Amino acid sequence: MRTINERADVIPLIAEAFREFGYEGASLSRITERTGLGKGSLYHFFPGGKEDMANAVLENVDVWFEREIFQPLRDNKPDLAITRMWDAADAYFRSGARICLFGSFALDNTRDRFKSAIAGYFRRWIEALRDALVRDGWNPAEAKDCAEDVVLAIQGALVLARATGNNAVFARALARLRRRTAANP
Amino acid sequence: MRTINERADVIPLIAEAFREFGYEGASLSRITERTGLGKGSLYHFFPGGKEDMANAVLENVDVWFEREIFQPLRDNKPDLAITRMWDAADAYFRSGARICLFGSFALDNTRDRFKSAIAGYFRRWIEALRDALVRDGWNPAEAKDCAEDVVLAIQGALVLARATGNNAVFARALARLRRRTAANP
DNA sequence: GTCTATACAGTGATAGAC
């Protein structure tokens, strides 16, 4: 007996490999382990090889954030959308146990290869949050600062949680940020 | 003619290679390029190979931070030490153009190998800053939150500056953080 | 201390049988 896979099913498994080992560290043999697929199947789904896989993974993550966080921030009632953002972010990053692939790729030499995807993800998050804050009554300048601080602090909290092996750092940071976006200045 | 090097002179060059390519991405041939030293010389200085080099580099960075930032925070007049911390951090990270090796190593699979060095660096920074804030009149709970926010936000600002290719993000974040530590609550 | 030569495992990638 053998299992027939679909491309869409494989992408999240590859994503976890990249999360754990980074772009350079995630060798094809490790990706083979994680997915249970041989190189033949991998190259069938991703003719462009590893770079192709990484692009698919980043796009997959981006689509999730657009649907669950960015679009709601743009379209829904701002205070509810922001509350939802915090819940979604906490769930997505598994309360600090899961890193952000865009952040991870931004720090090593992978950054140039996926430059526009990485920049776009952060830019859209900051802009969507800023607009939601403005619609919630913040003045534009403070909303911009706050949005930048929030997105940046989430990345920093993930780094620090990993660095110290203590996810509570992430939970504490999220709680403080949540209060800040809730307190309309 | 040939140049005779000392171990201490080579370490900063290797550090830049790790900064640019990450631990996995910094191959010995790239390190050879950057240092101008053949593998023979490299293994002469670092018998343990690449891991040995990384340990030397991390220790080198740690010593710098201890001397320029952590110790002053512990021993000097708190408000002056904190001002000095901001200037030193801005200079060290080249206003966002240079990433933090501890943060970089924390995100990929290198983390386990250098676990205690990475955790210790962040822990000592946070504790030294917290104590300085307390000595500056902050209440302990708020000082702890602030210190954690500061160290985490610096890492996040470096990630975001790299991700967007825009060092101004780092400059803006540092300015906001500086104001926060200056405003005694 | 520096170099060259070399060993050998692992890399990303391709071809073709099933």
Added chain:
DNA sequence: GTCTATCACTGTATAGAC
């Protein structure tokens, strides 16, 4: 779609001449 075999290449590391 999945697999195995195989490719050329680069990886880390070692030995030994100078």
